[in-house]
Amino acid sequence: MNSSRQDTLDLLRRAEDDPRRRILIRDATVVTGDPGSGTLDRADVLLEGSTIAAIGRALPVGDAIVVNATGMIAAPGFVDTHRHAWEAQLRRIMPDVDDLGAYVTKTLLGYAPVYRPHDMYIGTKLAALTAIDAGITTMLDFSHNSRTAAHSDAAVRALRDTGIRGVHAAMAPHFGTWDHQWPADLTRLREQHTDDLLTFRLACLATGEIAGPDLAYGPRLARHARELSVGVSVDAVFGESSSRAILEWERQGLLGPEVTLIHATGLTADAWRAIADTGTTVALAPTSDAQIGLETAVPAVDEALAVGVRPGLSIDVEVALSSDMFTQMRVLLAIQRMRAVEGVHGTDRVSTRIGVADVLDFATVQGARTNGLERITGSLTPGKQADLLLITAEAINTMPLNDPIGTVVLGADARNVDTVLIGGRVRKWAGELLEVDLAALREEVTASRDHVLTAAQAVLR
Numbered sequence: 001m002n003s004s005r006q007d008t009l010d011l012l013r014r015a016e017d018d019p020r021r022r023i024l025i026r027d028a029t030v031v032t033g034d035p036g037s038g039t040l041d042r043a044d045v046l047l048e049g050s051t052i053a054a055i056g057r058a059l060p061v062g063d064a065i066v067v068n069a070t071g072m073i074a075a076p077g078f079v080d081t082h083r084h085a086w087e088a089q090l091r092r093i094m095p096d097v098d099d100l101g102a103y104v105t106k107t108l109l110g111y112a113p114v115y116r117p118h119d120m121y122i123g124t125k126l127a128a129l130t131a132i133d134a135g136i137t138t139m140l141d142f143s144h145n146s147r148t149a150a151h152s153d154a155a156v157r158a159l160r161d162t163g164i165r166g167v168h169a170a171m172a173p174h175f176g177t178w179d180h181q182w183p184a185d186l187t188r189l190r191e192q193h194t195d196d197l198l199t200f201r202l203a204c205l206a207t208g209e210i211a212g213p214d215l216a217y218g219p220r221l222a223r224h225a226r227e228l229s230v231g232v233s234v235d236a237v238f239g240e241s242s243s244r245a246i247l248e249w250e251r252q253g254l255l256g257p258e259v260t261l262i263h264a265t266g267l268t269a270d271a272w273r274a275i276a277d278t279g280t281t282v283a284l285a286p287t288s289d290a291q292i293g294l295e296t297a298v299p300a301v302d303e304a305l306a307v308g309v310r311p312g313l314s315i316d317v318e319v320a321l322s323s324d325m326f327t328q329m330r331v332l333l334a335i336q337r338m339r340a341v342e343g344v345h346g347t348d349r350v351s352t353r354i355g356v357a358d359v360l361d362f363a364t365v366q367g368a369r370t371n372g373l374e375r376i377t378g379s380l381t382p383g384k385q386a387d388l389l390l391i392t393a394e395a396i397n398t399m400p401l402n403d404p405i406g407t408v409v410l411g412a413d414a415r416n417v418d419t420v421l422i423g424g425r426v427r428k429w430a431g432e433l434l435e436v437d438l439a440a441l442r443e444e445v446t447a448s449r450d451h452v453l454t455a456a457q458a459v460l461r
């Protein structure tokens with residue numbers, strides 16, 4: 001890091017706890033993601049405390065700390081709407097898995113039961129730090145290994161320790177012994193841990209097919225979530241049985257903007273109508289749908305857009321998939337364009353395709369809405385929290401800058417994420433994650449991974 005960047009960082013760190021401290025990000029190409037503001041060349045973003053105060057050209061400096069962003073794109077941080085963060089030390093352990101049953105057997109039946117609270121902490125921390133490194137400032141952790149209160153506490157503490165905007169969505173484990181503290185323990189978790197960056201949701205499954213009726217969404221869990229005023233994230237939503245469940249939830253009044261349906265592959269037209277009519281949100285998982293082969297395996301972007309639903313995007317499981325949002329955006333764009341063209345191939349019809357601005361919208365604004373945080377994050381809008389990326393547009397793979405959104409969606413990757421601010425605090429600077437001792441972390445991750453593999457082998461034998 002050169003000395004002037006080090007000096008700026010020192011100033012930012014020293015003023016970090018001052019709620020009136022102002023930061024002026026100067027001379028960036030600003031991709032606001034806000035439909036009212038669009039993209040601005042050579043513009044400034046003024047931050048005050050944790051929030052965005054103003055965006056415009058040649059804003060007055062006043063007493064602000066100036067961050068020179070010449071040659072950089074300022075963009076909203078990405079929002080991950082569903083990731084099972086505790087699995088991160090099992091990354092790429094089954095890279096060619098192509099069957100949901102094989103994933104469930106190995107990961108949820110084999111490894112999950114031997115996780116200690118410490119392993120929950122390490123996996124969740126590793127996932128969150130990797131997310132920040134790749135520009136994901138908000139992550140919904142679908143923590144479906146809440147075996148004891150201590151397991152949940154460890155996962156929540158990991159989110160807090162990394163400084164990510166975390167959404168802890170707790171679910172009981174699918175298999176093995178547990179304390180049956182869920183979902184009641186969510187009350188304690190929320191009271192004990194809610195802060196400026198952490199929010200809570202209830203997590204569950206669409207049907208009882210994988211793990212029995214206790215984990216399936218229905219009147220009991222909906223009542224619990226409503227009493228707590230938390231949203232609900234429903235995983236494994238696909239096919240005929242989930243479609244029937246969706247229609248039943250509609251009849252029971254259990255759908256709405258506070259409910260997120262994850263995957264949503266192979267759903268019937270009736271189910272999509274119910275989703276749209278009730279304003280229910282949808283989290284697509286473009287790489288896991290396609291690779292693990294969930295129902296039709298086709299990310300349902302056409303189905304969603306056809307009824308006016310704009311989905312969020314999610315990473316899902318790192319045991320088989322990549323960890324970043326760039327991959328999700330590119331995979332979704334390619335698959336949707338392939339479908340659009342394939343649908344009209346050999347006819348004289350014209351296909352409607354989504355573009356880079358759509359997938360960026362899904363990865364930011366719609367992700368925030370899906371996680372119940374649309375007023376907090378997802379775009380560079382005055383009044384929202386300063387969850388902001390500086391992406392270099394002068395690197396070997398991003399220069400020259402011709403189209404800022406095209407550069408973010410198709411050109412950039414984690415190495416180009418120069419700076420990450422979350423709630424106005426610097427988490428990555430000059431291409432380096434702050435406060436991360438990589439060697440120490442690697443040792444912890446490896447030791448935890450070794451424990452899980454050894455203990456699981458003993459159980460499975």
Ligand SMILES: [Zn+2]
Nearest residue numbers: 082235236316
């Ligand atoms: Zn999932």
